[in-house]
Amino acid sequence: MSEFEPKIITILCNWCTYGAADLAGVSRFQYPPNIRVIRVPCSGRVSPKMILSAFHNGADGVWISGCHPGDCHYITGNYYARRKFMLLKNFLEYNGIEPGRIHFSWISSAEGVKFAEVARDVVESVRQLGPAKYFIKKELDDNDLCSCLNKSNPDNNLAKNILEEQAA
Amino acid sequence: MTMNINQSDINKKQIDIINQQYTEKIRESAKKVLLEKKVDVVIGFKNGTEPMTTEPCLINKASDADKLIWNEHCRLNLANYVKGRKDKAAVVAKGCDSRNLVNHIIEHQIKRENLYIIGVPCNGMVDKSLNLKELKVEAESDTMQENLDLFPINRDMLQDNCKTCIKRNPVIFDEMIAEPVKEREWTKEEKLKESFESVNKIEAMAESDRWSFFNDMLSSCTRCYACRNACPLCYCPTCFVDESRPQWVGKGTDLIDVRTYHFLRAFHCAGRCTDCGACEAACPMNIKVRLFTKKLDKECFENFGWEAGMSLDERPPLDVYKVNDNANFIR
Ligand code: SF4
Ligand code: SF4
Ligand code: SF4
Numbered sequence: 001m002s003e004f005e006p007k008i009i010t011i012l013c014n015w016c017t018y019g020a021a022d023l024a025g026v027s028r029f030q031y032p033p034n035i036r037v038i039r040v041p042c043s044g045r046v047s048p049k050m051i052l053s054a055f056h057n058g059a060d061g062v063w064i065s066g067c068h069p070g071d072c073h074y075i076t077g078n079y080y081a082r083r084k085f086m087l088l089k090n091f092l093e094y095n096g097i098e099p100g101r102i103h104f105s106w107i108s109s110a111e112g113v114k115f116a117e118v119a120r121d122v123v124e125s126v127r128q129l130g131p132a133k134y135f136i137k138k139e140l141d142d143n144d145l146c147s148c149l150n151k152s153n154p155d156n157n158l159a160k161n162i163l164e165e166q167a168a
Numbered sequence: 169m170t171m172n173i174n175q176s177d178i179n180k181k182q183i184d185i186i187n188q189q190y191t192e193k194i195r196e197s198a199k200k201v202l203l204e205k206k207v208d209v210v211i212g213f214k215n216g217t218e219p220m221t222t223e224p225c226l227i228n229k230a231s232d233a234d235k236l237i238w239n240e241h242c243r244l245n246l247a248n249y250v251k252g253r254k255d256k257a258a259v260v261a262k263g264c265d266s267r268n269l270v271n272h273i274i275e276h277q278i279k280r281e282n283l284y285i286i287g288v289p290c291n292g293m294v295d296k297s298l299n300l301k302e303l304k305v306e307a308e309s310d311t312m313q314e315n316l317d318l319f320p321i322n323r324d325m326l327q328d329n330c331k332t333c334i335k336r337n338p339v340i341f342d343e344m345i346a347e348p349v350k351e352r353e354w355t356k357e358e359k360l361k362e363s364f365e366s367v368n369k370i371e372a373m374a375e376s377d378r379w380s381f382f383n384d385m386l387s388s389c390t391r392c393y394a395c396r397n398a399c400p401l402c403y404c405p406t407c408f409v410d411e412s413r414p415q416w417v418g419k420g421t422d423l424i425d426v427r428t429y430h431f432l433r434a435f436h437c438a439g440r441c442t443d444c445g446a447c448e449a450a451c452p453m454n455i456k457v458r459l460f461t462k463k464l465d466k467e468c469f470e471n472f473g474w475e476a477g478m479s480l481d482e483r484p485p486l487d488v489y490k491v492n493d494n495a496n497f498i499r
Pocket of ligand 3: 389392393394395450452453455
C-alpha cells in the first residue's frame, strides 16, 4: 500500500448534501477522513475560481455536491449549475487535468448512505491518480485542513477567499 | 469537402476596388447619420501608425468622416467600443462585430435603439503575424496604399478564425454598404470536424501533453491583458484578475497564475464568444488564445447547438437550462 493520502476539497450545498454529511455522521456511517467540507448556499454558487483555488492550495481532488434536480432550495440553481459543471469538467480536462480529479454528485439530505459511498469512491479515485500534478501553487499545510471554515486560521486561503468574497 | 468561398478567387484588384468602394460608402453613411443627428458618434476604423494596421476611430463631426477607412486589416472588434455607452452610436460592423452587438443587446449592455449599425459584408481579415513575417514589409514603407499593393488575400493569408467564419454578413444592421457576400453553409458534422480542427487535435493528445502544450504556448505571455481588453465580452466593473480581497489569481507571470488567468478568462466567455479573433489580433506575443475559447465554443455547439450572437431572441446557453440536460458525469 502506498502512503499517499489524498486531500479532497468538498463543496457542499447547504440544503441537501451538507445535510447528508451530517446524517452520515450522526448515523456513524464510515467514510474516509480525506475530505474537507466547505459549505455553500447552493451548488449554483460554485465558481471555477474556487476549483482552481483548491488546486493552487494543494488539493489533490475536488468534489462538488448539491440537491437532486427538482429539489433545489432555490428551485433552479442546480439546473444552471449542471451546465456550468459540464463545461468546467470538460475544460479542466482539456487543460490537462485528469478526469478522476473532479467529481460531481447530487445527494439529498436523506441519503447519508449515498454520501458515505460517494465519499469512498471519490477518495479512491483520487488515490489511484496519486498526488495532484497541475495548477499547484503551494503545498497544503495540514493546519489548513483542520477546519476549512475556520475564519480565525490566517493561513486558510481557500476558506478565507470564499468568506471574503461572500462578505463583499 | 465543399468550399463555397474560395478566397484565392478574390484577386488583388478586386480587393482594392472593394476596399475603395467600402471606404467611400462608410464615409458617406457616417456623414449622413452625423449631419442628420441620428447619432452622436460614429465608430469605425482609421489607418494605424504602422503599415498594415488599423485603429478604432471615434468621430463626432461629419467633417472628420474622411478619416474612416476599410481594408483587410480591420481585425479588431468595434463592438468593444460601444459597451456601456449612453449616447447614440453608429458602428461600422462586419459579421463578427454584429454578433457581438447582438451579445451586448441580449446582455443589456446597450439598447438596440441607441445603435445605428453600418453593416459591412466581410471578405476576411489578413493574419497579422503572417503578413509581417512572410512579406517582410519594411517598417518605413510610407503609405498604406503602397503596402496594400502587396496583398491579394488568399485563403492561406487569412487569420485562423476567418477561415472558419460562419457569418460574414452582419446579423443585424440599419444599412448595408454593399451586397451581401456568400456565406459558407456548414453541416453539423463538417463544422465539428473542420471548424474545430485545432481543438480536436489538442483533445487527441494525452493529458500530460495537453498540460505541457499549453504551458509552452503561454510561456511568452506577459499578462499585458491586451487579449482581455480587445474582447467585447469583457466588461465586468472589476475583473477577477484585479480582485484583491480575495485574490484568486496572482499578478505576475508565474506560470500557474498565467494558466489560471487564461482558464478563467476563457470560461467567462463560454457561450458568448463569437470567435471574432480580436483577442489574438491584439496579442503582442502572437499567442493563440482562441485555442481556449474555441474549446468552449465547441462544447456549446455540440451540447446545446449554440452559436453566439446569431439571434436577438435566444438566451445564451448558461442563462437557460433543460430538465433533461446531460447529467451522465454526475453521480
Ligand atoms: S470572422 Fe468572419 S466576419 Fe469576422 S473578420 Fe473574419 S471573415 Fe470577417
Ligand atoms: S474571446 Fe476573442 S474571439 Fe471570443 S469574442 Fe472575445 S475577442 Fe472575440
Ligand atoms: S495579449 Fe498575449 S501576452 Fe498579453 S495577456 Fe493576452 S496572451 Fe498574454
